[in-house]
Amino acid sequence: xxxxxxxxxxxGVVLAASACNPGTATPAPAQSSAASTPAxxxxxxxxxxxxxxxxxxxxGEVANGVPTQNGVILAIQQANAANELPGWTLDLNGQDDAVxxxxxxxxxxxxxxxxxxxxxxxGEVGPFNSGVAQVEIPIANAAxxxxxxxxxxxxxxxxxxxxxxxxxxxxxxxxxxRLAAPDSIQGPAGADYVYNDLGAxxxxxxxxxxxxxxxxxDSFQAEFVKDGGTVVKRDSAPKSTTDYTSLxxxxxxxxxxxxxxxxTTPTGMGLALKQxxxxxxxxxxxxxxxxxxxxxxxxxxxxxxxxxxxxAAANVFGTVAGIHDIPDAAKFTADYxxxxxxxxxxxxxxxxACAQVIIQGIKTAVAAGTTDYxxxxxxxxxxxxAAGNSFDTVIGKVSxxxxxxxxxxxxxxxxxxxxxxxxxxxxxxxxxxxxxxxNANGNASPAPGGSAPAASxxx
Amino acid sequence: xxxxxxxxxxGSSLRPILITVAALAVSYAYLGTPQFMNAMTLGAIYALxxxxxxxxxxxxxxxxxxxxxxxxxxxxxxxxVLTVPLGLIxxxxxxxxxxxxxxxxxxxxxxxxMGVIGVVIERFAYRPLRHAPRLAPLITAIGVSFILQNIIxxxxxxxxxxxxxxxxxxxxxxxxxxxxxDFSIAGGIVRALNLMIxxxxxxxxxxxxxxxNRTRLGRAMRSTSQxxxxxxxxxxxxxxxxxxxxxxxxxxxxxxxxxxxxxFGSVQFNLGFYVGLFAFTAAVLGGIGNTVGAAVxxxxxxxxxxxxxxMGYSRWSEVAVFSVLILVLVFKPSGLFGQPLGERA
Numbered sequence: 001x002x003x004x005x006x007x008x009x010x011x012g013v014v015l016a017a018s019a020c021n022p023g024t025a026t027p028a029p030a031q032s033s034a035a036s037t038p039a040x041x042x043x044x045x046x047x048x049x050x051x052x053x054x055x056x057x058x059x060g061e062v063a064n065g066v067p068t069q070n071g072v073i074l075a076i077q078q079a080n081a082a083n084e085l086p087g088w089t090l091d092l093n094g095q096d097d098a099v100x101x102x103x104x105x106x107x108x109x110x111x112x113x114x115x116x117x118x119x120x121x122x123g124e125v126g127p128f129n130s131g132v133a134q135v136e137i138p139i140a141n142a143a144x145x146x147x148x149x150x151x152x153x154x155x156x157x158x159x160x161x162x163x164x165x166x167x168x169x170x171x172x173x174x175x176x177x178r179l180a181a182p183d184s185i186q187g188p189a190g191a192d193y194v195y196n197d198l199g200a201x202x203x204x205x206x207x208x209x210x211x212x213x214x215x216x217x218d219s220f221q222a223e224f225v226k227d228g229g230t231v232v233k234r235d236s237a238p239k240s241t242t243d244y245t246s247l248x249x250x251x252x253x254x255x256x257x258x259x260x261x262x263x264t265t266p267t268g269m270g271l272a273l274k275q276x277x278x279x280x281x282x283x284x285x286x287x288x289x290x291x292x293x294x295x296x297x298x299x300x301x302x303x304x305x306x307x308x309x310x311x312a313a314a315n316v317f318g319t320v321a322g323i324h325d326i327p328d329a330a331k332f333t334a335d336y337x338x339x340x341x342x343x344x345x346x347x348x349x350x351x352x353a354c355a356q357v358i359i360q361g362i363k364t365a366v367a368a369g370t371t372d373y374x375x376x377x378x379x380x381x382x383x384x385x386a387a388g389n390s391f392d393t394v395i396g397k398v399s400x401x402x403x404x405x406x407x408x409x410x411x412x413x414x415x416x417x418x419x420x421x422x423x424x425x426x427x428x429x430x431x432x433x434x435x436x437x438x439n440a441n442g443n444a445s446p447a448p449g450g451s452a453p454a455a456s457x458x459x
Numbered sequence: 460x461x462x463x464x465x466x467x468x469x470g471s472s473l474r475p476i477l478i479t480v481a482a483l484a485v486s487y488a489y490l491g492t493p494q495f496m497n498a499m500t501l502g503a504i505y506a507l508x509x510x511x512x513x514x515x516x517x518x519x520x521x522x523x524x525x526x527x528x529x530x531x532x533x534x535x536x537x538x539x540v541l542t543v544p545l546g547l548i549x550x551x552x553x554x555x556x557x558x559x560x561x562x563x564x565x566x567x568x569x570x571x572x573m574g575v576i577g578v579v580i581e582r583f584a585y586r587p588l589r590h591a592p593r594l595a596p597l598i599t600a601i602g603v604s605f606i607l608q609n610i611i612x613x614x615x616x617x618x619x620x621x622x623x624x625x626x627x628x629x630x631x632x633x634x635x636x637x638x639x640x641d642f643s644i645a646g647g648i649v650r651a652l653n654l655m656i657x658x659x660x661x662x663x664x665x666x667x668x669x670x671x672n673r674t675r676l677g678r679a680m681r682s683t684s685q686x687x688x689x690x691x692x693x694x695x696x697x698x699x700x701x702x703x704x705x706x707x708x709x710x711x712x713x714x715x716x717x718x719x720x721x722x723f724g725s726v727q728f729n730l731g732f733y734v735g736l737f738a739f740t741a742a743v744l745g746g747i748g749n750t751v752g753a754a755v756x757x758x759x760x761x762x763x764x765x766x767x768x769x770m771g772y773s774r775w776s777e778v779a780v781f782s783v784l785i786l787v788l789v790f791k792p793s794g795l796f797g798q799p800l801g802e803r804a
Contacts, residue, residue: 253491
């Protein structure tokens with residue numbers, strides 16, 4: 001929180017000093033040298049350059065936002081320590097989009113406006129939630145600021161023609177990329193897992209009415225039916241819902257073999273799990289959820305799935321839309337633990353990779369002789385999204401396709417183990433699966449089934 | 460306002476009772492045992508909170524917007540009692556005597572504590588404004604609502620907090636299919652927890668009726684609500700009577716908070732808004748100022764939302780609730796059990 005206040009204050013100072021244009025147009029390079037002077041002298045070790053983060057950081061979102069931002073902080077610390085950018089000091093402008101303890105799209109929009117108006121921010125990691133991204137992408141697109149989301153999965157964010165409505169200012173310039181696999185992979189992967197791995201052939205689907213929840217619920221439902229399964233009922237309940245018991249009771253007579261919670265725990269899925277377990281027929285059956293449920297938070301992480309659901313979290317499964325088994329996991333985990341005295345979250349390494357992509361963009365721009373912030377911001381955006389460019393990161397070599405999606409999507413599967421943490425429960429990794437780029441053939445409706453899974457390093 | 464005296468005209472008509480019984484029978488036939496018990500439980504919780512809105516309105520004609528937050532504070536105080544002094548974790552207590560003792564240890568102090576909070580709020584936020592224009596205490600009530608929310612947010616943080624599930628339920632991981640407390644009616648399992656909440660709520664509501672109708676303080680409340688000046692002339696201590704009303708209203712909300720946490724399993728600082736809104740709607744639906752009406756309104760709203768869920772239209776439950784409210788107010792502006800407005804003149 002202190003970090004955020006300071007950086008917001010910093011924006012004010014810089015804006016006042018430089019009278020810089022809050023840009024809807026392409027940033028004007030001429031003004032940037034004026035902007036850099038006061039902050040550059042303040043930073044000490046060279047000119048300051050910033051990576052923004054826009055994540056839900058407080059309340060019930062702690063399990064989501066904090067470990068993700070920590071990934072970015074770790075990348076910045078290590079890049080500074082290794083002097084990756086001689087003459088420059090990397091810094092963070094961290095923003096929090098949680099309002100009343102849950103992510104809020106309107107707050108995200110305000111935060112993104114703050115970030116694009118900080119001339120020193122040349123790239124941004126986030127947001128976490130797809131509904132927030134819908135508001136933020138147009139703002140970043142207008143300002144030409146690269147957003148790299150480690151966690152957004154809603155398909156419409158990148159897939160044409162839907163994605164075009166988010167970049168009306170600069171339709172030809174991709175300014176939003178993501179390393180998370182889209183829900184056209186996450187939903188079906190969850191469906192196949194429930195049908196094949198868990199052997200449950202009938203399912204009750206409950207979504208949280210949000211962009212992400214409805215989208216992943218739809219793609220789960222379509223694949224589950226295609227697998228031959230039965231969807232006994234599909235319900236929607238907004239995050240203001242207090243009584244989930246009656247929803248589960250209403251479907252109890254149809255005896256579903258599993259439940260899919262299409263949404264996030266801060267928008268009610270943790271509570272749905274807890275109350276659902278009290279209804280006859282749902283006490284022991286598997287519950288499955290997307291990454292909004294598989295937050296990998298422990299029992300003491302406020303607002304995490306296991307924290308909310310308690311003993312009801314037994315026999316719960318979840319997908320995370322990214323790689324788990326990263327090339328040098330031991331080093332990353334050790335570094336992360338040393339820095340934050342906690343285990344990495346589901347998206348820590350992926351957020352670290354996003355920051356690495358931005359840092360490499362800065363490096364290339366600086367090497368090419370670009371020294372003004374606006375020029376670097378545009379160079380980072382252009383080089384990240386340019387065809388054929390790839391980046392070495394902690395999660396391996398990554399690159400982005402024409403829509404801004406990762407060309408190497410992964411899906412990781414987790415389950416709860418209630419014997420962990422003194423029988424209070426925890427998440428354990430089950431397996432991961434690689435998919436081919438859904439857009440490799442320009443097709444907007446990928447089919448990851450059949451021969452598509454390229455490699456599986458499952459446990 | 461004559462609301463609190465309404466129920467004095469008992470036996471005036473058999474029709475409401477017949478309608479209620481018929482509605483319950485039809486709902487039971489449609490919902491089945493467990494879902495019916497859900498609706499009854501939800502209704503009991505709404506009713507406990509709605510009573511506070513209606514009592515305060517009945518006696519000083521104030522829509523106490525802070526009441527939902529008093530309920531929320533009650534839920535947090537009970538969470539604190541369960542987890543800190545009692546040190547309970549998310550494990551069922553299988554010994555009936557110990558369970559009863561735990562529930563009593565939590566409920567009584569929380570009700571007393573919340574009652575005192577209610578009296579303090581009345582003393583410092585509402586009493587100085589008793590003769591001010593209507594709008595002033597209304598705004599103060601909104602202010603109190605924010606103060607309570609923010610205090611809890613500072614003390615507990617903005618995230619939802621799990622309430623320990625002390626009531627026995629089927630163990631997720633293992634063992635018996637049905638625990639010793641639950642039983643089966645007509646093929647549907649009745650959870651003892653639901654039954655307990657409904658019984659506690661009904662006991663409290665009956666106790667309130669007896670208190671209002673049969674005791675000196677109750678008579679003072681009724682007379683104050685009818686004509687404050689005349690009551691004062693007859694020797695009723697107005698300040699004490701209003702304080703007692705706030706005490707009871709807040710204590711009932713506290714009881715609502717206790718059962719809410721135990722039943723729904725999670726509490727958050729902004730909980731009072733939604734639940735309070737529904738309870739307030741229940742009070743208006745029943746005829747604000749009327750205690751029986753508030754209780755009935757709570758059950759009506761609960762049944763509407765649960766029936767909507769059963770039909771698969773849970774997204775429409777709020778639309779349904781407020782549509783019914785509008786319809787009732789269009790055809791009977793004073794609510795189901797309210798007095799015709801003419802009598803107030």
